Amino acid sequence: MRFYESIFVVHPAIEDNALDRVVDESIQLFEKRGVEEILYKEIMGKKRLAYPIEKQRFGTYVLIQFRSDGAGNGQLNRDLELKDNILAHLIVRIEENEVREEKAEPESESVETAEDQVEATVPEDKPVDDEVAEEPAEEAEPVEAEGEEPQVVEANDPQPEEAE
Amino acid sequence: MAFMSRRKVCKFCENQVARIDYKDVRTLRRFITEQGKIIPRRVTGVCARHQRMLARSIKRARNIALIHYSLDVTQQ
Known part of the structure; x- marks a missing residue:
């Protein structure tokens, strides 16, 4: 059944x-x-x-x-x-x-x-959704142009903050 | 820095989502473009497993007119 x-x-x-x-x-x-x-x-x-x-x-x-x-x-x-x-x-x-x-x-x-x-x-936003919300909007544009970006990201990952 | 993006982690994994509901339009909306295309996971960071579930749910939602198949953004 x-x-x-x-x-x-x-x-x-x-x-x-x-x-x-x-x-x-x-x-x-x-x-x-x-x-x-x-x-x-x-x-x-x-x-x-x-x-x-x-x-x-x-x-x-x-x-x-x-x-x-x-x-x-x-x-x-x-x-x-x-x-x-x-x-x-x-x-x-x-x-x-x-x-x-x-x-x-x-x-x-x-x-x-x-x-x-x-x-x-409850039609209110679930907290779950809130976080998901920003992701595509924020990142959709930059990545579209270059295909290699993901690898670069991986490589830099261990020490992400190097800003002066 | 402009060229350094954050590491992408699958939002569904983070929240331990076992199923993606095709009726949950609010969530699905975030993974389609304005034209109605499914956004590739290389962009959104969704894991393969959840991307499959997501794609299926999006297609179901389209079928019953919860989300559009395509939208001509140049019109309107």
Whole structure:
């Protein structure tokens, strides 16, 4: 038995009750295709799409995590592709410790899950991200021109400060 | 000194990241250019293992329109 998650984008005109209906219909599709158990369901809200899909600039993201033997995933993929009001979808295999809490089996010691939840609930910057932030912006430009730079850096490494 | 850059260490290793989530757009954004290209690890200092994970996540995120495939920066 493996764990999967599916994320799909629902047409922005579908809201409230209609949205719930589309989500329920989708879940029925999942169940029809050998999904053992739906472990987590989240409507992640309406977001701006990075590029228009079917002429829509926005879409509502829905995340579903489930357990299945995976045999029906090919069919499920096709079902989602054909379903009206779903602009895009993705089915991805995940590990058990990535399943988010809700109806999921309690696993308190999992670091992954903890991280995921912080992300889900608090939109603030994680400290982790802060540090990563500066890196590419700062270094993207100089290195672009010269390919040998990394080696030079390595060589100088033991005594990096020689400034007068 | 202008020509001496800091030693680059993989940020993901530093923070002991076991997986890179394709839904975590904030993080992924830092490893793509404005045009949407994946930045080579020689520039960002990401280790090979994490670069592979990163590339996969970026491609997944593109697929579901969380980040763009490409963007014409000369337009706009």
